[in-house]
Amino acid sequence: METGFRKWIIVITIITSTIIELIDSTIVNVSINTMSGNLGSTLEDTAWVITSYAIANVIIIPMTSFLAQTFGRKQYYIGSILLFTAASVMCGFSTNLWELVIFRFLQGIGGGALLSTSQSILFDTFSVKDRPIASGIFSLGIIIGPSIGPVLGGFIVDNYQWQWIFYVNIPIGLAAAFLSYIFIKETPRPPVQKAIDWWGIILLVIGIGALQVVLERGQTDDWFAANYIIALSVIAFISLFLLIWRQLVIDNPVINLRVLKSSTLAISAVMTFVLGFGLLSALFVFPLYTQRIIGYTAFQTGTILLPGTLMAAMISPFLGKMIQSGIRPQYLIICGFGLTAAFGYLMSRNSLQSGDANFLLPLIFRGLGAALLIVPLTALAVSELKPADIPQGAALNNMMRQMGGSFGIALTNTYIAHREAANRMALITHVTAADDLTIHRQQSYISNFMAHGANYLHALAQSIEALERVVVRQTFLLSYMDAFLLLAILNACCIPLVILTIKKKQQVKVGKVEIPDAH
Template sequence: METGFRKWIIVVTIITSTIIELIDTTIVNVSINTMSGNLGASLEDTAWVITSYAIANVIIIPMTSFLAEKIGRKQYYIGSILLFTLASALCGFSHGLWELVAFRFFQGIGGGALLSTSQSILFETFPPKERGTASGIFSLGVIIGPSIGPVLGGYIVDNLSWQWIFYVNIPIGLMAALLSYIYLRPTKKSDNDRSIDWLGIFLLAVGVGALQVVLERGETDDWFSANYIVLLTIISVLSLAILIWWELRIEHPVINLRVLKSTTLSISAIMTFVLGFGLFSAVFVFPLYSQRLIGYSAFQTGTMLLPGTLMAAMVSPFLGKMLQSGIRPQYLIIVGFGLSAIFGYMMSGSNLQTGGAYFFIPLIFRGLGAALLIVPLTALAVSDLKPADIPQGAALNNMMRQMGGSFGIALINTYIAHRAAANRVALIAHVTASDPQTTGRMQSFIKNFMAHGATYLNAVKQAFGALENTVVRQTFLLSYMDAFMLLAILNACCIPLVIITIKKRSAQAANTKVVVSDH
């Protein structure tokens, strides 16, 4: 527990580290088109720049409590910041896509370690009665990071080169490492000779990595018609199945799955997965939609996300105090999922003529929904755990949020591609020579091109091109709308799960009263 200037300089350092880690989960989103062109790669391949970072986060987060104990938390924290900073510099220096993907993975290893370690340092900085405030402050980084990433990324892409997306981390990372070295209390390495669960680490990395490749490349390569997709699916299923068996068998697992005996934690983990899915997928889909179809710049896209982020930042510090005052987290979570569902539903009703003013309200709902989910879900997840199990429960919950984001981006990309194929077939069925609207539009195109000096034959060719462009735009519009509706449905489906935890807690309270009255 700290006081005075040291306390608040630690808070600023921790929040800064959390924000830059989470900024890098989304800062690439608005620049993915630019990077794809500059690196000569397809959009699907370039998406690996995002997903490799998320995979690394998922792998390292459950290991952080053990590694911090083994190395010493201060040393581990500073080392993670320095790894993140070095990898950021190497990302900027990259000349090829797969080189960039590899360095992003190492950046994710350093960044993922910051997330859970930052939370535990922040909790110990505040006295127990102010832990709710600490949760609210930590949630600022969790919300602001992914949301401000597109704004910062958009500004950099519009005014500098995409490499500066990574270079900006260097001075911030070095300053955070220096302040941590000066102000964090020294921590000793654990004297515990507990062996490292190398098999668990290997199975986790292989299982999650193989599954991510299947999700990312399955649609592109026609799923199980590709032999390597079949092979990786088998590897993923076997690795994850053996991982579960192994982690439940050994005394000191890298992921303590025994804490999932808590029904409340298990249900919270599912909801946190959906939270991560929606939080990161929305920030992935919206920039693509606004830039590729509506024509907004990267910076304009990021700016539209800013009001919702600011609203979430204003609300977050008060949520911890509300929970401490006795408000049950489930009620806040229901409102959070409800607002997130409304965001997806409203976005699914937009079109190519939709202006920025229409997006304001749903994006505000998105920001508020995220704020009302992150802090209460963390509190609910560990509410039934013994004190000794809380760090592992919190780490598992953080892992599920990052895994939801990792899977969400891959799945939503696949879903959009699948819906694009289906929507194109549906639209083409109506584009025929016998359709009055089609012939009318073709004649309009031909007249317009001839009015601008084209010959009749050239005007006809240009008209077919313009008609194809219209079909493509409408196809992707419908596909993005389908993606937003999917997010709405996923969030709405979580509300019954929250109600289950309310009934469970009520039943426990009733049983407690019966036991007390019997005595």
């Protein structure tokens, strides 16, 4: 536990490191078109810049506790910051796509380690009774980072070269490494170096890596219509099955799954998965809707997200205080799922004419809902764990959020594709030569095109193209509205699960906070 000036320097350093890691998980999304043109690659191939970072993140996160014990937490943390910063430099220097993908993977290895290590350092900086406050502070990075990414990325791409989305990490990373070296204390390492579970590491890399590729690339290649998706799915299943079995039977596992004996951690991990699913799915669908349908730029899309993000950032520290004062995290979690469900429902009621005024309230609900989920779930997940188990519990919880995000984006993308086919079929059944509204609209198009100099045959062809554009735009609109409604239903369905964990008896005490024991 730290006090005074040193304590708050550590807090600022930790939050900064968390934010830059999470910014980089979304900052590239708005730059894909520009990168594709500059590097001479297809959009599908350029998407590997995003995929490689996500794969590296999910592989390294569950290993962070083991690696921190092996190399020393302070050295490992500083090394991760420096790796992240050096890889950012090399990403900017890349001259072709596959160089960029490799360095982006290394950046993800360094960045993924920052999440769980940051959380364990932050918890050690505060006393046990103040850990809910630490959870509130840590949640700032989780909320702010992904939301700022598109804003910052859009601004840089609109005004500078795309390489600067990586170069901005350099001064921040170097400052964070320096402050960590000066102020963060080293934790004692085990006196006897334990044998490294190399088979566990290999199975983890193969299993998680294969699963992430399936999730990230499945929709692009029509899922199980592609042989490599089938092969990777089988490899992922076998590898992860063997990994779980091995981690439960050996004495020195690379991932200590035994911490999941805490039912509070296990249930929190499930809800954190849903949180990640909804959090990143919303950030995936909303830009598609505003940019493809409404006509917003990437920067405008990012800017409209800021009010909700700022509201979440403002209330997060107070939520920690509320939990510390004795309010059950489950009550806050129910409110969080309720607000997130309200966001999805309100967004599903939008139209082609919607604008900022229609988005403001739902996005504020989304921001507040995210804060009401992240802070209590972070506190609840580690509430029953011994201090030695907190790093592993935090790592597993963070992995579930990242995995939830990966599943969310993949499944939401697939759902949108299926809804596009169904919605288009429903729409074109009404766009016929016998439909009065279609005839009237087509005649108005023909008249307009002929008034601008086209002959009748040319105007007729242009009118058919115009009708097709209307159908396509309406199809996308309906599909995105369906996706928002799906998110609303998913979050609403989690509320009964949370209610089941609220018990009047069998409570466990954490500091001055009583949290129900969800056995």
